[in-house]
Amino acid sequence: MRGLYLVTDRRLCKDKSVEEIVLQAVKGGVSYVQLREKEMSTHDFVEEALRIKKSLTPHKVPLIINDRVDVALACGADGVHIGQEDMPYDLARRLLGPKAIIGLSVETWADFIASQALDVSYIGVSPVFATPTKTDTKGVWGLEGLSRIKAFSRHPLVAMGGIHEANIREVIEAGAPCIAV
Numbered sequence: 001m002r003g004l005y006l007v008t009d010r011r012l013c014k015d016k017s018v019e020e021i022v023l024q025a026v027k028g029g030v031s032y033v034q035l036r037e038k039e040m041s042t043h044d045f046v047e048e049a050l051r052i053k054k055s056l057t058p059h060k061v062p063l064i065i066n067d068r069v070d071v072a073l074a075c076g077a078d079g080v081h082i083g084q085e086d087m088p089y090d091l092a093r094r095l096l097g098p099k100a101i102i103g104l105s106v107e108t109w110a111d112f113i114a115s116q117a118l119d120v121s122y123i124g125v126s127p128v129f130a131t132p133t134k135t136d137t138k139g140v141w142g143l144e145g146l147s148r149i150k151a152f153s154r155h156p157l158v159a160m161g162g163i164h165e166a167n168i169r170e171v172i173e174a175g176a177p178c179i180a181v
């Protein structure tokens with residue numbers, strides 16, 4: 001995985017819809033879109049995911065659903081991003097099939113070591129820096145942690161959390177080929 005990886009957050013969209021933001025990001029060069037809806041009903045989440053999947057298809061940009069394997073299945077998403085407290089990887093893989101993109105967040109070195117035994121599509125190194133959009137983390141990796149994971153990982157990495165224009169160059173230099181914004 002390479003490039004920019006958009007993680008949606010409707011609270012940051014201001015006067016635009018999530019779909020409008022997604023399409024602007026795709027036109028700007030985003031390579032992957034993760035639809036993240038923590039407080040939406042399942043019905044509304046599926047409806048939104050179906051709309052966004054339809055919008056992304058002509059651009060050949062994969063849609064990844066945050067946490068919710070059921071929503072990923074319902075909308076025909078390209079994959080799912082799961083955390084340590086979500087559905088276990090093996091079950092998600094069985095439900096989604098061998099071709100689905102399945103990313104797994106790692107928040108501790110123990111999480112990372114365990115991830116190396118799995119056939120995940122990518123590891124989400126999360127968070128690299130503190131971020132106001134995800135406050136329930138076990139700590140931050142920082143650039144040194146990201147570099148350490150890069151040195152030992154057999155999986156592609158996506159650097160996630162607190163990354164913006166002022167620090168993105170450092171994140172790239174630390175070894176992240178794909179960066180979530």
